[in-house]
Amino acid sequence: MKLLLVLPIVVPLGTAALTLVAWSSYRAQRVLPLLGGLALLGSGLALLSSVARHGIQVLQLGNWPAPFGITLVADLFSALMVAVTGVIGAAVAVYSLLAIDAEREQFGYHSLLHALLAAVCGAFLTGDLFNLYVWFEVMLMASFVLLALGGGRPQIEGAMKYVTLNLVASAFFLAAVGILYGAAGSLNMADLAVTLDSSNEPGVTTVVAMLFLVAFGIKAGVFPLFFWLPASYHTPPVVVSALFAGLLTKVGVYALIRVFTLLFVHDVAFTHGIILVVAGLTMVTGVLGAVAQNDFRRILSFHIVSQIGYMVMGLGIFTRLALAGSVFYIVHHIIVKTNLFLVSGVVERLRGTLLLPSLGGLYQSRPLLAGLFLVPALSLAGMPPFSGFFAKLALVHAGFEAERYLIVGVALAVGLLTLVSMMKIWSEAFWKPSPHEAGAAESYPPEALRLMIGPVVALATLTVLIGLGAGPLFNLSLEAADQLLDRNAYVTAVLGSRS
Amino acid sequence: MELLLAVVVGGLYAAGVYLMLRRSILKVIFGLALIGHAANLLIFTAAGLTRGRAPLVPRSGAVSASDIADPLPQAVILTAIVISFGVMAFALVLFRRGWEAAGTDDTDAMRVTES
Numbered sequence: 001m002k003l004l005l006v007l008p009i010v011v012p013l014g015t016a017a018l019t020l021v022a023w024s025s026y027r028a029q030r031v032l033p034l035l036g037g038l039a040l041l042g043s044g045l046a047l048l049s050s051v052a053r054h055g056i057q058v059l060q061l062g063n064w065p066a067p068f069g070i071t072l073v074a075d076l077f078s079a080l081m082v083a084v085t086g087v088i089g090a091a092v093a094v095y096s097l098l099a100i101d102a103e104r105e106q107f108g109y110h111s112l113l114h115a116l117l118a119a120v121c122g123a124f125l126t127g128d129l130f131n132l133y134v135w136f137e138v139m140l141m142a143s144f145v146l147l148a149l150g151g152g153r154p155q156i157e158g159a160m161k162y163v164t165l166n167l168v169a170s171a172f173f174l175a176a177v178g179i180l181y182g183a184a185g186s187l188n189m190a191d192l193a194v195t196l197d198s199s200n201e202p203g204v205t206t207v208v209a210m211l212f213l214v215a216f217g218i219k220a221g222v223f224p225l226f227f228w229l230p231a232s233y234h235t236p237p238v239v240v241s242a243l244f245a246g247l248l249t250k251v252g253v254y255a256l257i258r259v260f261t262l263l264f265v266h267d268v269a270f271t272h273g274i275i276l277v278v279a280g281l282t283m284v285t286g287v288l289g290a291v292a293q294n295d296f297r298r299i300l301s302f303h304i305v306s307q308i309g310y311m312v313m314g315l316g317i318f319t320r321l322a323l324a325g326s327v328f329y330i331v332h333h334i335i336v337k338t339n340l341f342l343v344s345g346v347v348e349r350l351r352g353t354l355l356l357p358s359l360g361g362l363y364q365s366r367p368l369l370a371g372l373f374l375v376p377a378l379s380l381a382g383m384p385p386f387s388g389f390f391a392k393l394a395l396v397h398a399g400f401e402a403e404r405y406l407i408v409g410v411a412l413a414v415g416l417l418t419l420v421s422m423m424k425i426w427s428e429a430f431w432k433p434s435p436h437e438a439g440a441a442e443s444y445p446p447e448a449l450r451l452m453i454g455p456v457v458a459l460a461t462l463t464v465l466i467g468l469g470a471g472p473l474f475n476l477s478l479e480a481a482d483q484l485l486d487r488n489a490y491v492t493a494v495l496g497s498r499s
Numbered sequence: 500m501e502l503l504l505a506v507v508v509g510g511l512y513a514a515g516v517y518l519m520l521r522r523s524i525l526k527v528i529f530g531l532a533l534i535g536h537a538a539n540l541l542i543f544t545a546a547g548l549t550r551g552r553a554p555l556v557p558r559s560g561a562v563s564a565s566d567i568a569d570p571l572p573q574a575v576i577l578t579a580i581v582i583s584f585g586v587m588a589f590a591l592v593l594f595r596r597g598w599e600a601a602g603t604d605d606t607d608a609m610r611v612t613e614s
Contacts (some may be wrong), residue, residue: 130575137582141589148593153600158612160597163590164527168519170586171534174579178542181572231612 004050005059005072005125007043008082012036012089012118016111026105030097033110037093040117044079044086051079052476056483056493058127066495067191073127073494076480077327081124081254084334087462088246089117091338091455092239098451099239099345104150112149113243116142123251127494129177129187132255136173136219140166143248146240147232158232165228169218176211183208190494193262193487202266209264209271213256213278220252222312223281226305230289233304234297234354238345241297245304246338250330253311257326260315261484268318276316280407283309283414290421296344296354296429299421300337303380306414307333313411314395317402323481325394328474332379332387332466339376339459343369346452347429356425361434369453370430375460377426379467381419387466390474504544511537524594524604531590535583539576546572 015036022028051057051074059072074082092113100109119139126132144166148159181187183204184195199205218225229249233241256275264271286306293299311333314326346369347362348354363370379386392415399408466473483489511533518530546569554570556562598604 130578134578134582137586141586144586144589144593148596154612156593156597156600157609159593160524160609161612163593164519164531167531167586167590168534171531171538174535174538175541177575178538178545178572181542181575182545182547187571187575235612 002057002059004043004047005057005074008040008047008086008121009118009125011039011043012114012121015039016114016118019111019114020108023108029105029110033093033114034097036114037090037117040121041086041090044083044121047074048079048083051076052479056490058493067186067188070131071127071188071190071494072125073190073490074125075483075490075493076476077254077257077484078124080327080331080476080480081250082121084331085117085120085124085247087459088243088334088338089114091342091459092243095242095342095345095452095455096239098449099349100237101150104237107149109146109149112142112146116146116243116247120247120251124254127189129180129189129192129259133170133173133177136251136255137170139248139251140170143244147236147244149236151236155235158235161228162232165218165225169215172211172218173215176208176215179204179211180208188494189258189262190491193491194495196263196266199266205264205266206271209260210274212259212264213271213274216252216256216259217278218252219249220256220312221249221282221305221308222278223285223305223309226282226286226308229305230298230301233301234295238297238341238348241301242338242341242345245300245341246334249304249308250311250334253308253330256312257315257323257484261318261323262487262490265487272316272318275312276404276407279309279313279316280410281309282306282312283410287414287417287421291417294356296347296356296359296425297341299425300340300344303418303421304337306418307337307380309414310392310395310411313407314398316407317395317398317404319398319402320478320481320485321394321401322398323484324474324477325391325398327477327480328394329391331473331477332391332463335459335462335466336376336379336388339456339463340373340380342452342456342459343373343376346449346456349449349452356428358435359429360432361430363430364434370426372453372456372460373430374426375463377422378419379463381422382415383419385464385467387463387470389467390470394474394477500548500550501544504540504548508537508540508544511540522606524597524606527606528587528590528594532583532587535579535587539579539583542572542576542579 015032019029019032022032056075060066061070116139119135119142122135123132126135144163147162148156184192186192186195196205221229233244283306286302290299290302293302311326311329314322344354351359379388382388382392396408396411515530515533515537518526549568552568554568554573556567601609
């Protein structure tokens with residue numbers, strides 16, 4: 001079953017390569033990515049079920065024993081993330097067939113998409129810090145090109161800001177890796193967990209921890225490092241925004257959770273205290289930023305920031321239930337956020353704009369689409385019975401248990417403000433009468449949009465299912481949290497029982 | 500030697516940050532490049548300097564760890580240099596396109612995505 005660990009990386013990478021080779025055939029350019037997306041979904045789910053049944057899976061690449069070679073590790077958290085990446089990959093691959101123009105397809109859009117998916121899965125699966133850096137760079141390179149591809153001035157300017165700030169984050173990451181190697185003499189995460197425990201220089205460890213917090217914080221878009229996100233996410237084609245919104249910041253959150261549960265737990269009161277403060281400020285600034293916006297996608301972009309706060313909040317509280325809440329929140333958020341962006345893409349296709357003042361009347365002309373917007377929107381705001389309710393419930397419950405009342409208050413208030421701004425989109429874009437002549441700009445018959453509506457329906461169904469049957473996924477999240485807290489199990493799985 | 504390299508690394512970081520805070524996009528690129536170099540030298544210094552020894556175990560076999568230079572930081576830096584080379588090439592082209600599209604190299608004028 002070792003093969004399952006490499007499949008989520010090899011499948012999209014192979015798809016990217018094959019699509020490039022089939023450059024001249026328009027048909028192959030469209031069929032291959034679709035198959036690749038579905039294959040990634042399949043391999044992600046297979047990995048998840050294998051990890052859920054047999055526990056942490058480890059693969060030593062090239063058969064080099066653990067601290068010397070590159071290790072791939074899949075614990076339940078990693079496997080869940082890979083499976084969700086598969087879901088998003090498949091949804092976006094289908095959606096792109098209709099949403100991406102022929103010119104972008106010609107310039108390798110589909111290859112880049114799959115290269116990005118491969119890098120995201122690689123980052124989730126690696127057990128080596130420097131390897132994590134490499135996957136981050138692969139991911140950045142693919143996202144740089146996707147962001148800038150075929151763009152006019154706004155897209156290029158957005159890309160410049162994105163590129164600059166992400167390169168600064170990479171420099172921080174690299175410096176932190178260097179200092180950590182100097183202090184501990186290893187870059188294998190399991191090996192580091194052992195060495196750092198016996199380290200007699202907690203000061204150096206804390207400094208390195210803070211460097212990682214800044215590096216991953218920029219990638220995750222936490223306060224006060226999120227400025228690149230609202231400046232760039234609304235510029236590329238909607239489907240690219242959807243993919244970025246779902247996955248990229250979450251890789252940063254994943255990396256934060258990984259290093260702050262496995263490596264830097266020597267001074268939890270200090271490091272995780274800072275994380276908790278950052279989480280609260282992230283929620284508040286994100287949601288307040290969204291209130292001021294008047295563009296469908298910009299409101300959604302600011303909400304990514306505010307939602308990142310919730311995920312980091314679980315890490316800051318640092319109990320079993322809180323971490324389970326974070327894991328659950330990430331899974332829920334990736335699906336819901338991608339879906340909201342995909343809905344905005346359909347709206348843009350129908351009306352040619354995403355500015356709220358010029359939208360309206362969509363409930364009357366497209367009641368189904370309006371319903372499909374409401375599901376993820378209410379879920380994002382944490383309304384029962386959708387997935388977001390249970391995610392927030394777990395975090396709030398964990399906050400009460402840990403007696404962190406302030407952050408719980410902030411989380412609840414921000415949830416309310418989220419509802420306000422979702423309702424703003426609802427009333428402006430869907431409910432109010434259209435400002436134009438009746439039916440002016442809607443030339444699309446419903447069946448022409450099938451390829452775009454299909455993934456939206458699938459993701460919305462998933463949101464409802466997670467909401468109605470929250471039990472199984474929540475149990476998985478609890479187990480994932482147990483694995484995150486039980487560092488010895490991770491270390492033993494990677495290094496063998498010698499330590 | 501460590502002290503000298505520490506000063507060099509600090510100087511590179513300072514210069515890089517200063518350049519990145521300027522308004523011209525060309526200087527931002529130079530700043531990014533300098534910060535990348537600083538990070539590489541930092542890894543080299545932090546991992547420990549070994550003078551005059553190759554990172555190879557001699558054919559005669561057993562040696563103590565202090566007799567050979569640590570090969571891992573060198574491999575790490577080499578990888579980082581290759582990556583930053585690719586990223587820099589992309590960034591240069593992107594910034595040139597930005598300059599063409601905006602008609603200026605002033606970052607203060609590049610605000611169409613923020614208003």
